[in-house]
Amino acid sequence: MKTNKIKTVPLVMMASLLAFSPFIQAEEQPYTVTDGQLLDSETYNGYKLYRNWCARCHGTYGQGMAGPNLADSLNIISKDEFITSVTEGKMGQIGMMPAWGSNPQVMEGIDQLYAYLKARADGAIGEVKPKKAN
Numbered sequence: 452m453k454t455n456k457i458k459t460v461p462l463v464m465m466a467s468l469l470a471f472s473p474f475i476q477a478e479e480q481p482y483t484v485t486d487g488q489l490l491d492s493e494t495y496n497g498y499k500l501y502r503n504w505c506a507r508c509h510g511t512y513g514q515g516m517a518g519p520n521l522a523d524s525l526n527i528i529s530k531d532e533f534i535t536s537v538t539e540g541k542m543g544q545i546g547m548m549p550a551w552g553s554n555p556q557v558m559e560g561i562d563q564l565y566a567y568l569k570a571r572a573d574g575a576i577g578e579v580k581p582k583k584a585n
């Protein structure tokens with residue numbers, strides 16, 4: 452009897468871990484990078500949006516220019532903070548970023564934009580020109 456009880460504890464722990472794992476997975480890695488350069492199509496679209504709307508201030512690959520280095524920023528700020536800054540704009544020590552809330556392309560692609568910049572922040576892709584996988 453005693454040994455049975457001891458064995459059930461790790462089982463319950465494992466079961467609850469498994470139950471939560473889909474949520475844990477949804478949090479991490481919104482992108483797929485292969486060969487250091489090939490992006491899944493969603494993330495690649497994020498790069499294209501980034502290039503069109505953000506690169507002139509944040510640098511070709513997010514490395515920073517007039518605006519801060521976003522590969523660094525995304526290791527610090529949460530996804531919610533990212534969305535708020537992009538939607539409402541940001542006025543701070545470095546300067547002024549316009550609000551993008553009324554730009555449907557940026558707002559519809561915000562998850563894709565985030566995915567590309569997160570891949571940069573994680574070092575999954577460097578300061579190189581991305582290509583679309585397949």
Ligand code: HEC
Nearest residue numbers: 504505508517518524533536541542543544545546547548
């Ligand atoms: C006109 C120049 C300009 C453009 C274009 C621009 N930004 Fe910015 N952005 C800035 C500046 C300047 C800041 C810094 C504000 C401050 O002083 O905190 C900033 C800050 C940010 C921040 C907050 C970073 C942090 O560490 O808190 C995010 C996120 C961001 N920009 C994302 C974007 C995205 C995504 C786009 C394209 C849709 C974009 N920016 C386009 C100038 C720009």
